[in-house]
Amino acid sequence: MVKKILFVCLGNICRSPAAEGIFKHKIKDRDLEMLFFVDSAGTGGWHVGNLADSRMREAAQKRGIELTSRSRQIEENDLYEFDHILVMDNDNLQAVRSLIKDRSHPANKKIKLILSYSQDSQLNEVPDPYYGGSNGFDEVLDLLDDAIEELIKILID
Numbered sequence: 001m002v003k004k005i006l007f008v009c010l011g012n013i014c015r016s017p018a019a020e021g022i023f024k025h026k027i028k029d030r031d032l033e034m035l036f037f038v039d040s041a042g043t044g045g046w047h048v049g050n051l052a053d054s055r056m057r058e059a060a061q062k063r064g065i066e067l068t069s070r071s072r073q074i075e076e077n078d079l080y081e082f083d084h085i086l087v088m089d090n091d092n093l094q095a096v097r098s099l100i101k102d103r104s105h106p107a108n109k110k111i112k113l114i115l116s117y118s119q120d121s122q123l124n125e126v127p128d129p130y131y132g133g134s135n136g137f138d139e140v141l142d143l144l145d146d147a148i149e150e151l152i153k154i155l156i157d
């Protein structure tokens with residue numbers, strides 16, 4: 001069975017496309033692509049149709065990771081379509097949860113903070129690098145790399 005994974009942030013141009021790219025890069029390296037369908041989305045729609053922020057694409061490219069996805073806004077149906085929904089921060093968590101009208105719906109259990117999988121980080125949230133300096137993009141990539149490594153281990157276990 002193909003597992004469907006959705007990464008979510010606010011704009012879908014920095015953190016979640018990076019998470020999508022890292023996840024895809026890791027499963028390609030390990031010949032596990034057939035096991036997963038991976039996508040990303042934003043809770044906001046300001047950047048719909050855009051490639052990831054050029055600063056994030058550049059930082060990822062330096063690690064050999066190509067970010068090719070285009071921004072889209074999350075829809076309620078994503079909550080039922082995807083098996084795992086990994087969000088970057090608590091605002092995303094609230095926004096995604098609010099798409100499900102029924103508080104007790106099992107889909108609520110699919111939504112998790114990506115850094116809950118992290119082994120290294122004391123942080124709970126992936127900081128938004130959009131308004132920060134260029135090292136913010138590398139920090140995001142490091143945080144995501146660590147958490148996604150653990151996530152993949154759990155998903156293939």
Ligand code: 4NP
Pocket residue numbers: 009010011012013014015016046128129130
């Ligand atoms: P992201 O970063 O949620 O990691 O994609 C942001 C991108 C754009 C904006 C905010 C955050 N914005 O306000 O346009």
